[in-house]
Amino acid sequence: MSLIELLIPFAGAWTGSNRLWMMPGTDPEESAGTATLSFSGQGKFAELRYTWSTEGDPEDGFIVLRELRGGVQAVWGDSWHTPDGFYLWNGEVVGSDRAGLPTERGPQTGGLIIVRGNYPAPTGPDWGWRIELDLRLAGQLQMRMVNITPDGEEMLAVQAVYSRA
Numbered sequence: 628m629s630l631i632e633l634l635i636p637f638a639g640a641w642t643g644s645n646r647l648w649m650m651p652g653t654d655p656e657e658s659a660g661t662a663t664l665s666f667s668g669q670g671k672f673a674e675l676r677y678t679w680s681t682e683g684d685p686e687d688g689f690i691v692l693r694e695l696r697g698g699v700q701a702v703w704g705d706s707w708h709t710p711d712g713f714y715l716w717n718g719e720v721v722g723s724d725r726a727g728l729p730t731e732r733g734p735q736t737g738g739l740i741i742v743r744g745n746y747p748a749p750t751g752p753d754w755g756w757r758i759e760l761d762l763r764l765a766g767q768l769q770m771r772m773v774n775i776t777p778d779g780e781e782m783l784a785v786q787a788v789y790s791r792a
Contacts, residue, residue: 630694630720631666633737633762634673638664641768641789645679651782656681662768662789668693675760677770677787681707690758692740701742703758708772709746714756718742722763737762752777766790 641662646655658680665674673692680686688705699720704713722738740760745753755775762768772785 628720628738630692630699630740631670631673633720633740634664634666634692636737637762637768638666640792642792643768643787643789645785645787647679647681647785648783655786660787660789661792662770662787664768675770679787690742690760692742699740699742701758703742703744714744714746716742716744716756716758718758739763748777757781 641664643660643662645658645660647658648655660677660679662675662677665676666672667674671693675690675692676687677689678685678687686705686707688703688708691702693700695717697719699718701716701718702713703709703716718741720738720740739762741757743755743757745755748754754777757773757775759771759773760768761771768789770785770787770789771783774782774784776782
């Protein structure tokens with residue numbers, strides 16, 4: 628299944644909640660959020676736009692995805708997470724061949740899109756970042772962002788769960 632074929636059932640508007648962890652082991656900051664998935668470039672690009680807030684201030688971002696050389700290429704920009712520009716990262720689609728198989732929480736409908744990259748830390752070596760778009764549960768779109776230390780330790784930074792608007 629192609630990236631666009633996987634995403635077509637998720638086109639349109641979504642509403643939900645966003646959780647942001649500033650530090651591992653702390654309680655997340657929760658806010659309402661929205662997401663909209665659309666297509667451009669004659670159907671070659673998928674664009675997910677999302678909103679959230681931190682400390683009462685509105686924030687927003689986008690992820691543009693394209694299937695490329697057997698993988699996925701993504702451009703990511705976020706008003707809070709990427710204040711100095713946007714990132715161009717690569718990844719893959721996993722699990723799309725399991726569509727229709729049951730899971731513990733309901734029918735599985737799609738796959739998992741994962742993109743990865745690095746960002747410069749203020750001091751020291753670059754840190755890693757992973758974005759996962761989870762399309763495996765019918766009627767739900769999930770986005771997770773994971774911060775990765777230079778030593779490889781992973782920490783959930785963002786979890787957004789959306790349902791149809």
